[in-house]
Amino acid sequence: MVALGCDHGGFELMQEVIHYLDEKKIPYRNFGTFDTKSTDYPTYARKVVNSILSGESEKGILICGTGIGISITANRYKGIRAALCSDCFSAQATREHNDANILAMGGRVLGPGLAVKIVDTFLNTPFSEGERHKRRIEMIDEV
Ligand code: RB5
Numbered sequence: 001m002v003a004l005g006c007d008h009g010g011f012e013l014m015q016e017v018i019h020y021l022d023e024k025k026i027p028y029r030n031f032g033t034f035d036t037k038s039t040d041y042p043t044y045a046r047k048v049v050n051s052i053l054s055g056e057s058e059k060g061i062l063i064c065g066t067g068i069g070i071s072i073t074a075n076r077y078k079g080i081r082a083a084l085c086s087d088c089f090s091a092q093a094t095r096e097h098n099d100a101n102i103l104a105m106g107g108r109v110l111g112p113g114l115a116v117k118i119v120d121t122f123l124n125t126p127f128s129e130g131e132r133h134k135r136r137i138e139m140i141d142e143v
Pocket residue numbers: 007008009010041064065066067068069070
């Protein structure tokens with residue numbers, strides 16, 4: 001299960017992500033926003049975070065205008081590793097090295113073609129399970 005959240009700045013790109021998930025038959029929960037009316041990105045970051053921390057969702061995708069505000073908010077929560085990605089290399093590396101559980105993107109930064117490839121890479125790349133990566137991830141939660 002993938003939890004989705006965006007603000008007005010991410011709404012249009014999120015429709016592309018939803019189209020991709022529907023095509024691939026990947027289950028998701030959409031926590032909004034549901035239109036382009038101005039709204040506050042922390043609201044949607046929290047909803048996606050809660051869905052992950054409760055065990056309802058395995059991963060999340062968050063989109064605001066830049067991806068910055070919504071990822072900063074998500075990363076305030078222990079156990080959340082939100083990675084702001086604008087390229088496929090980073091999306092692959094953050095799954096392999098950081099076991100990132102949220103992908104953040106900027107709706108005003110990325111075109112739909114690249115964004116969907118980033119989502120595909122993020123959702124299909126497993127954590128490398130390397131001992132050094134596990135140790136570093138544990139150190140994040142000690143902060
Ligand atoms: C909203 O205008 C914009 O500030 C928001 O989508 C995001 O880019 C914040 O980081």
